[in-house]
Amino acid sequence: MKLGITTKAFLAVxxxxxxxxxxMGVAGRWSFTRGFVGYMDxxxxxxxxxxxxxxxxAYAREGSWDFLRNNRRAWFHLTRPRGGEEDPEREKADRASRNLPLDAPPESDLTGAVFRLSLIDAEQRFVMGNPRIVAGDSVVRRPVVVEGRTVGWLLMGPFQSVSDTGARRFYDEQLHATLLVGGVAALFAVAISLWIARTLVAPIKQVAAATHRLAAGDYAERVVPSSGxxxxxxxxxxxxxxxxxEANERMRRxxxxxxxxxxxxxxxxLRGELEAMEDGVRRLDGEALQSLKGEVMTLTRLVNDLNELALADLGALVYRKTPVAVGEVLAHTVGAFRDRLAGxxxxxxxxxxxxxxxxxDEARLEQLFRNLMENTLRYTDPGGSLKIVSRRDGDDLCIDFMDSxxxxxxxxxxxxxxxxxxxxASRNRATGGSGLGLAICRSIVEAHDGTITARASPLGGVWVALRFPALEP
Structure with a gap:
């Protein structure tokens, strides 16, 4: 089963x-066990x-542990926190050594030490305390030494040894609270994950659906951006x-x-001319052949222009660039058009x-100028004029064709x-050409790292401005 991107994002989060x-739960449990319990120990x-x-x-005073056996009062008196000394003078000295006021209350014991303590004599026999605290790896032993002789041992059990009921209740409460908080947090995580998945993935799915429709040919498809x-x-x-x-499809059509x-x-x-000759309506003479030749030349120019533009789009046109004197190429091209301009x-x-x-490439540059001259001859009204200016502008070479x-x-x-x-507006071929001449001009200019723009001419027609990188003279 394949998972969608929404499901994947939801599961990931x-x-x-x-x-x-x-x-966090494991860390909290470890912190409680190693931190709090260790601190209590x-x-x-x-x-x-x-x-x-x-x-x-007490042993030095009594001489044995008999006074302590089965004497809970004496046991609790000895094991309670400081502040309960039998000798008032000793208690005062102890308080003074610890910088405590004489009327300070006894220290409290929240560690459960009094219930975790037991005493055994020198023969390892139990004297008093918690009978369950026996020697073991987790039990701490401290000797009771009187006049250089060990007369007994104080045994301190771990915190867990006396925390059965209260600690178990506390642990259960903590576990329940943890499970409750964890459940609420899990539900919250589910809600947030679902919200994030839908919020993040919905726009992506919208783009994916739009892309699918676009690939199917719906070029009018658009996506509304939802955020930044x-x-x-x-x-x-x-x-x-x-x-x-959409623009490319429109241009293609x-x-x-x-x-x-x-x-x-x-x-x-051509078909009409040939059918007229076939039916005998028109004679096959020089005038008819000239007319047929003119149409063939029109087709030839159109096919050549289309082929040149196709090669330019593919980057297959070959340009052999050499240092060229622009004035000479312009003068030569204009010279070939003088009679036609005058006519x-x-x-x-x-x-x-x-x-x-x-x-x-001198040949391509001359082709560029010829196309611009042809454009002027084709579209400028009789009695008008053409002005050609070449100049240097910084690092650029500028050529302007301005007609009336x-x-x-x-x-x-x-x-x-x-x-x-x-x-x-008219598509009359008597005045209009194939409509490819200026497109070819742009292709030639761009191949020479130049720019070509059109603006209104001060003479009333069109001003075609060419700009190329110039060479030092």
Whole structure:
């Protein structure tokens, strides 16, 4: 049976809590046994040391232990805490030696020492005390020495030996209290574990379910972050991923629609021309062949552009970069377009700074400039103009293409470099190209570690700004 993440988290937290409770119980029991009971035994041993001189004094006075046999009064008088001396003078001297006031009450005995003590004579015969306290490993022996002769032994049993009834009752009460507290703590641990498991795992399960729906193609799926922790960060990252996938899916669909449209138009023209020739409606002459050739060239350019963009996406385009004089490449490219610009009624203004150099693939750089020139020829109204400026700005080399009206709305300027995007509303191929030229420009610029941006031109059209790392002249 596979356990869910909620069950695993619940069991993990619960087991940790129970382990802590068990450890605390064991530690408390050990502390009571080794600490409290040991402390009581130490106090009792100190009490033995205190009463031993009283037994020495009593034996020296009486000459034997006969006065003590079966004499409970005398036994308790000798074994009780300090403060009960028979000799008032000796009691006063003892109190003075211990800095106790003369009217201080007798010391109490909470260790049970008087019930744990017994006396045997020199022949190991029982005299008085607790008859169950006999010699053994757990019994402490202290000799009673009178004038250099051992006349008896004081035996002190362990604390447990006299704690049967009271201690057992105390132990049972402690055990019951411990079990009660442990049970309440265990229930509390269960409740906390369940709450933690649900609180922590619920957002994760929500993200997991959303991921499953996203993988099934529901790119509109979103997760609402519930807090500011790592799980909420995961939810925000998921939402970012979902938005990116949704945008990519939309771009993919738009791309397929645009490609099919761009291919269908010249193919339809070719088919119509061929059917007209087949039916005898149109003659197969030079004009017809020129028309067919034009459509084939349109298809060729579109396929080449798509292939170039595909290679750029894969990183398979080869760039052989060498130091290039940018002014010379610009002048050569513009020179090839002068007649076409003049034919379109467009003026040209060049302002090229001398000595500008950059590391570039000269053929790709010329392709970049040609695409920008084609964009101006295609979209600029007759009677307008094109201004090209190159300059040095710090460590960067800047090239600006600024043309005249018509312009592009500011909201559409960032989209000019998207594939198949055209600034004008019409898709008429008489004015619009494939919509891939500026996308190819962006690919070339990025391959040269540069940037390309579009903004409103001071001449009324579009200002395409290029920026590349410059080489020293």
């Amino acid at each position: 619960l087991l940790v809590a129970l382990a802590v409770l068990l450890a 130490e106090l009792a041993l100190q009490r033995v040391e205190d009463v031993t001189p009283k037994f020495v004094s 922790d790592e799980v909420s960060q995961l939810a925000r990252d998921f939402n970012s991923l979902a938005r990116a996938l 738009d791309f397929m629609a645009d490609v099919s449209h761009e291919l269908r138009t010249p193919l339809s023209v 379109a009624g467009l003026g040209l203004e060049l302002a090229l700074a001398p000595g500008l150099r950059m590391a570039a 009206a018509p312009g592009v709305p500011d909201t559409l300027l960032p989209r000019l470099f998207e594939r198949f995007f055209r600034g004008e």
